[in-house]
Amino acid sequence: MSTSTPPRLPDGAHLPELAERVWSAVADGDEYSATEIVLHALDRGIDPESVLLDVIAAVQGRVGEEWAANRITVAQEHAATSINERAVVALALHPAARTAPSRGRITVACVDGEWHALPARLVAEVLKLRGWQVDYLGAQVPAPHLIAHLHTTKADAVALSSSIATRLPTAHAAITACQAVGVPVLVGGAAFGPDGQYARLLGAQAWAPDARGAADRLAEGPLPRPRADHQQMDDLPHLADQEYTMVARNSAGLVRAVFGALADEFPAMRAYDDMQRERTAEDLAHIVEFLATALYLDDEALFSWFITWTARILTARGVPAQSLPPALNLLARELRDFPRAVRILQRGVDALTTDHSTANGTPA
Amino acid sequence: MVVADPTGVVVQRNDAAQALLPAARPGARLADAVPRWLSAAHRSIRLPGPRAANEAADESGVPLSGVIAERRFEAHPSVRDDGTVAWWLVDDTDRQLAREALHMERERTAFLAKASSILLSSLNLGRCMDVTAQMAAENLADAALAIAPVRGRRLPVVTCLRGGAPSASQEAVDPDEVPGLGEALRGFPPVPSRWIDPSTAPEWMIPEGFGPIGAIVITPLPGHGVPAGALVLLRKEGSGAFTEQEEIFARLFAARSGAAMSAARLHAEQTEITEVLMRELLPPALHQISGVDFAGSYRPSADHERVGGDFYDVHPATVEGEPSLVTLGDVCGKGLEAAVLTGKIRNTLHALLPLADDHQRMLSLLNTALLSSHHTRFATLVLASAVREGNEVLVRLTSAGHPTPVIIRANGTVEAADTHGTLVGALPDVRSSTATVTLAPGESCVLYTDGITEARGGPLGDSQFGEERLKRALAGCVGMPAEGIVEHVQMLASQWLAGRRHDDMAVVAISAPRTHHLSAVNGHTRGRYTA
Numbered sequence: 001m002s003t004s005t006p007p008r009l010p011d012g013a014h015l016p017e018l019a020e021r022v023w024s025a026v027a028d029g030d031e032y033s034a035t036e037i038v039l040h041a042l043d044r045g046i047d048p049e050s051v052l053l054d055v056i057a058a059v060q061g062r063v064g065e066e067w068a069a070n071r072i073t074v075a076q077e078h079a080a081t082s083i084n085e086r087a088v089v090a091l092a093l094h095p096a097a098r099t100a101p102s103r104g105r106i107t108v109a110c111v112d113g114e115w116h117a118l119p120a121r122l123v124a125e126v127l128k129l130r131g132w133q134v135d136y137l138g139a140q141v142p143a144p145h146l147i148a149h150l151h152t153t154k155a156d157a158v159a160l161s162s163s164i165a166t167r168l169p170t171a172h173a174a175i176t177a178c179q180a181v182g183v184p185v186l187v188g189g190a191a192f193g194p195d196g197q198y199a200r201l202l203g204a205q206a207w208a209p210d211a212r213g214a215a216d217r218l219a220e221g222p223l224p225r226p227r228a229d230h231q232q233m234d235d236l237p238h239l240a241d242q243e244y245t246m247v248a249r250n251s252a253g254l255v256r257a258v259f260g261a262l263a264d265e266f267p268a269m270r271a272y273d274d275m276q277r278e279r280t281a282e283d284l285a286h287i288v289e290f291l292a293t294a295l296y297l298d299d300e301a302l303f304s305w306f307i308t309w310t311a312r313i314l315t316a317r318g319v320p321a322q323s324l325p326p327a328l329n330l331l332a333r334e335l336r337d338f339p340r341a342v343r344i345l346q347r348g349v350d351a352l353t354t355d356h357s358t359a360n361g362t363p364a
Numbered sequence: 365m366v367v368a369d370p371t372g373v374v375v376q377r378n379d380a381a382q383a384l385l386p387a388a389r390p391g392a393r394l395a396d397a398v399p400r401w402l403s404a405a406h407r408s409i410r411l412p413g414p415r416a417a418n419e420a421a422d423e424s425g426v427p428l429s430g431v432i433a434e435r436r437f438e439a440h441p442s443v444r445d446d447g448t449v450a451w452w453l454v455d456d457t458d459r460q461l462a463r464e465a466l467h468m469e470r471e472r473t474a475f476l477a478k479a480s481s482i483l484l485s486s487l488n489l490g491r492c493m494d495v496t497a498q499m500a501a502e503n504l505a506d507a508a509l510a511i512a513p514v515r516g517r518r519l520p521v522v523t524c525l526r527g528g529a530p531s532a533s534q535e536a537v538d539p540d541e542v543p544g545l546g547e548a549l550r551g552f553p554p555v556p557s558r559w560i561d562p563s564t565a566p567e568w569m570i571p572e573g574f575g576p577i578g579a580i581v582i583t584p585l586p587g588h589g590v591p592a593g594a595l596v597l598l599r600k601e602g603s604g605a606f607t608e609q610e611e612i613f614a615r616l617f618a619a620r621s622g623a624a625m626s627a628a629r630l631h632a633e634q635t636e637i638t639e640v641l642m643r644e645l646l647p648p649a650l651h652q653i654s655g656v657d658f659a660g661s662y663r664p665s666a667d668h669e670r671v672g673g674d675f676y677d678v679h680p681a682t683v684e685g686e687p688s689l690v691t692l693g694d695v696c697g698k699g700l701e702a703a704v705l706t707g708k709i710r711n712t713l714h715a716l717l718p719l720a721d722d723h724q725r726m727l728s729l730l731n732t733a734l735l736s737s738h739h740t741r742f743a744t745l746v747l748a749s750a751v752r753e754g755n756e757v758l759v760r761l762t763s764a765g766h767p768t769p770v771i772i773r774a775n776g777t778v779e780a781a782d783t784h785g786t787l788v789g790a791l792p793d794v795r796s797s798t799a800t801v802t803l804a805p806g807e808s809c810v811l812y813t814d815g816i817t818e819a820r821g822g823p824l825g826d827s828q829f830g831e832e833r834l835k836r837a838l839a840g841c842v843g844m845p846a847e848g849i850v851e852h853v854q855m856l857a858s859q860w861l862a863g864r865r866h867d868d869m870a871v872v873a874i875s876a877p878r879t880h881h882l883s884a885v886n887g888h889t890r891g892r893y894t895a
Contacts, residue, residue, distance in 0.1 A: 029844075030878065075852060078852045078855075079843060079848050085847070086847070112667070113858070113863075115851070140858070142667035143667075145668070151487040152635050154490035180485050182485060182495070228481055228482045228485070255823050255824055281822070
């Protein structure tokens with residue numbers, strides 16, 4: 001208002017430097033500075049989409065890296081994320097981000113149990129900037145809410161986000177439910193694999209690697225109409241063996257059994273305090289959750305990837321990872337009647353023994 | 365039966381053949397006396413012998429057939445030893461007709477089944493109209509319009525050309541100007557499909573680039589008590605009018621899409637009613653008020669619900685500089701009924717706002733109100749009056765039988781507020797004690813309901829989340845913005861549950877903002893009430 005609109009700076013100008021400044025504000029827990037830097041960038045005429053994706057998303061990526069490297073805690077990660085979210089909200093309210101809807105209507109949501117809302121939020125804001133009417137439903141949207149929303153609004157498509165692979169069975173149920181009411185689904189987020197292989201496996205109409213990709217895909221033209229008679233089982237015939245169902249339903253029992261047996265094999269565990277015992281049980285619960293997901297997708301490699309990643313995380317946190325192979329073996333003993341599960345666990349043990357020599361970077 | 369020799373001359377025929385093929389007298393050339401398909405068949409099979417005759421018939425796997433005197437005949441040759449061929453002609457007309465009818469019936473049944481399953485799956489009026497227009501255009505006509513009853517002054521129309529995509533529009537027209545349309549849209553009394561003269565069709569009814577129209581029929585969509593709309597089918601000039609069969613079929617389709625569209629309308633109306641009634645019951649979106657950060661998060665016990673027996677509100681002070689009042693509570697029970705009671709409590713508390721500085725008095729009055737109502741439920745709650753003093757936030761907290769609020773200090777310690785009291789709505793008197801705490805910049809006070817601490821689960825599936833675990837988690841939340849804290853608590857509780865059943869869960873955080881940029885505005889002055 002005080003000055004005439006400044007000319008838009010070319011994309012890419014100062015963006016890494018801006019990201020660096022926002023990062024230090026975020027790392028410092030200083031939401032005001034973070035928001036101020038973002039708003040100032042918009043005042044200077046930097047393209048809002050670039051600020052969203054090349055500054056805020058870049059900072060968020062760094063938050064994840066810092067967490068994986070144990071340089072910040074989960075709570076700090078959360079704090080950084082909520083500061084980033086506030087920056088996005090502030091950006092969305094800035095006059096430079098105001099765009100009149102000129103295209104169709106898109107529903108953006110996170111899968112139930114998915115708490116990482118920022119990627120979906122970024123997609124929502126980018127789509128708004130590109131002229132879509134967007135209904136942003138936020139983090140962890142239960143399928144009944146999503147479907148009720150689709151019944152009341154006439155969305156052209158749903159953009160569904162999930163970052164954690166263990167949410168994929170839930171994501172699949174949500175994808176199929178959306179398709180059943182006639183709405184095509186575009187999925188994105190780390191859960192669907194680096195090249196989106198799980199998006200294809202789970203029958204999504206489209207996959208996008210990031211917010212820009214999602215916006216570009218939707219701009220290309222309408223997504224294909226879902227088939228009318230499609231059912232969840234059609235994508236994954238291997239579910240007929242019920243191994244996923246049994247493991248998922250009985251996961252707490254499995255964790256208890258392995259936890260008890262592990263204490264016998266690992267005398268050191270008896271000296272653990274309550275916190276350490278709880279951590280160990282949590283790790284086991286994660287392993288079972290990933291095993292169930294690998295069974296659901298029939299993907300041994302997913303589990304091997306997870307178990308080697310866990311070993312590295314444990315090592316980074318100074319926790320000895322040598323209890324992992326015995327834990328997997330104990331789990332395999334519990335599940336001896338489930339051939340797919342046993343095979344997946346065996347591959348996991350193999351991956352752990354070879355990983356020491358071939359460790360190359362942290363998988364994202 | 366007609367017998368012909370290898371040169372194509374008729375040798376013999378029976379009476380039936382005489383009646384059917386009068387020209388095929390013995391001695392006549394087959395080519396002159398029978399239709400070409402038969403004489404050609406004769407030429408192609410007469411040599412070299414019996415085997416070839418069988419092969420001729422077998423080549424395509426189906427018997428030779430063709431039309432004689434407007435009826436369809438199958439022709440079965442048998443080659444005799446002398447080289448002559450006896451053609452046995454079997455009238456196949458009726459079987460053929462039956463086969464065609466069966467095929468068409470199957471196609472139509474498949475189409476209706478498909479239409480039903482697509483229409484059944486959606487409760488969205490717009491989508492049902494899209495499907496109706498598109499399926500009709502693909503299967504019944506060259507173009508189709510699905511028209512819903514007038515809303516406001518506009519007529520919602522979805523148009524679809526065969527092979528095209530449905531497009532929606534709102535037409536500012538009077539449906540009564542089109543013969544038959546007004547009646548069809550009224551839904552009562554029932555009217556039959558109606559033909560209209562293409563030349564009288566209004567412009568909006570003709571899709572762009574459609575060309576000259578051959579026929580238009582308007583079919584009402586039966587809605588079972590609610591007007592559902594009308595289906596308009598258009599055919600191009602030259603593509604034939606609608607047969608009676610086709611019209612019947614169109615009505616069968618219309619019955620299905622009418623049922624779907626009226627269900628969608630009812631659903632939309634119900635949703636609207638629910639929306640309006642629910643609005644007051646939904647947890648409010650919280651934000652910063654007068655220099656104090658507020659954030660809240662709510663998770664009802666059931667996934668499909670949006671409200672439950674927990675509630676929270678933040679009431680800004682009417683006078684700047686006075687404290688805002690935060691209320692967070694839990695009504696015994698869950699689900700919609702509990703939510704209705706939370707609405708009453710919230711209204712009562714709202715009415716008591718002028719007394720907001722006297723928590724004890726507010727609670728007593730609320731208690732009396734609850735005791736005298738016909739609800740037998742009781743509630744626990746926390747009242748918190750929060751006001752910014754300099755760069756600190758002063759909070760007065762009173763718990764009425766509710767889990768004790770927790771303070772997160774900047775040094776990472778977590779302390780419980782020293783407030784106790786009895787629940788409301790059960791006993792004639794309520795007693796409570798109020799705690800006063802001061803939040804330095806970056807410090808927060810967290811109010812929560814027992815749905816959080818009583819969440820049962822964990823990696824072994826059998827323990828409560830508990831206060832200790834909550835305090836440990838909050839100790840890691842030092843310096844987090846208010847939204848971050850409530851999100852973090854909800855996330856931990858939800859992960860602890862891992863999909864198990866749970867009670868309603870509500871969390872509210874009151875935070876003193878970290879005041880970098882406010883230092884210019886009296887930020888470093890210590891508050892009056894700070895010790």
